[in-house]
Amino acid sequence: GAGVSQSPRYKVAKRGQDVALRCDPISGHVSLFWYQQALGQGPEFLTYFQNEAQLDKSGLPSDRFFAERPEGSVSTLKIQRTQQEDSAVYLCASSPTGSPLHFGNGTRLTVT
Amino acid sequence: AQKVTQAQTEISVVEKEDVTLDCVYETRDTTYYLFWYKQPPSGELVFLIRRNSFDEQNEISGRYSWNFQKSTSSFNFTITASQVVDSAVYFCALSEASFDSNYQLIWGAGTKLIIKP
Numbered sequence: 001g002a003g004v005s006q007s008p009r010y011k012v013a014k015r016g017q018d019v020a021l022r023c024d025p026i027s028g029h030v031s032l033f034w035y036q037q038a039l040g041q042g043p044e045f046l047t048y049f050q051n052e053a054q055l056d057k058s059g060l061p062s063d064r065f066f067a068e069r070p071e072g073s074v075s076t077l078k079i080q081r082t083q084q085e086d087s088a089v090y091l092c093a094s095s096p097t098g099s100p101l102h103f104g105n106g107t108r109l110t111v112t
Numbered sequence: 113a114q115k116v117t118q119a120q121t122e123i124s125v126v127e128k129e130d131v132t133l134d135c136v137y138e139t140r141d142t143t144y145y146l147f148w149y150k151q152p153p154s155g156e157l158v159f160l161i162r163r164n165s166f167d168e169q170n171e172i173s174g175r176y177s178w179n180f181q182k183s184t185s186s187f188n189f190t191i192t193a194s195q196v197v198d199s200a201v202y203f204c205a206l207s208e209a210s211f212d213s214n215y216q217l218i219w220g221a222g223t224k225l226i227i228k229p
Binding site: 003031033040041042043044045048050056089091093095097098100101102103104105106 | 116154155156157158159162203205211212213214215216217219220221222
């Protein structure tokens with residue numbers, strides 16, 4: 001497929017567990033964004049990569065959140081010691097710089 | 113501060129009716145970008161349009177049209193002859209970034225559009 005792929009599609013974690021969410025962007029896309037979307041709300045910015053460089057992580061809610069894109073393609077969003085308030089849909093999007101974003105289907109995280 | 117307001121939480125119309133989704137934005141910059149995205153039940157946000165602040169021409173794409181009015185800080189979206197497949201949540205968004213218009217997007221809360229057969 002040519003689109004942005006996110007896995008897993010659904011993740012249930014017990015409070016305190018660590019989770020890792022994966023994003024496979026469209027090949028060649030320089031920019032990669034992670035967003036958090038709460039139910040009934042618009043996406044909220046988490047972090048932004050250009051290639052392997054994380055240019056902005058100001059949206060990460062706490063130091064329990066960490067994102068990486070070591071080779072400038074696949075990206076992983078890691079959440080340590082998950083809390084109930086982390087329950088949301090996590091969206092990944094990629095694009096050539098300045099071109100419209102292509103979004104994945106998201107990972108729905110439920111923390112119990 | 114930047115802000116995007118979509119006052120209509122949910123709109124329900126019967127198929128073939130025209131429907132307008134409102135978007136009002138706030139920004140202090142003279143250069144900015146406005147977007148509309150569609151989010152169907154599958155969850156994947158789909159890009160519909162991007163407008164920069166210097167281009168106030170209205171745009172029409174098939175049954176979709178957009179009305180950008182800087183005087184009222186609005187960027188409204190109209191679907192003509194709505195179809196059931198148009199049912200989705202629609203988001204309006206704003207960016208002031210110059211080097212990458214997707215950077216620091218500010219999103220509205222979305223309008224859920226229900227088209228009944």
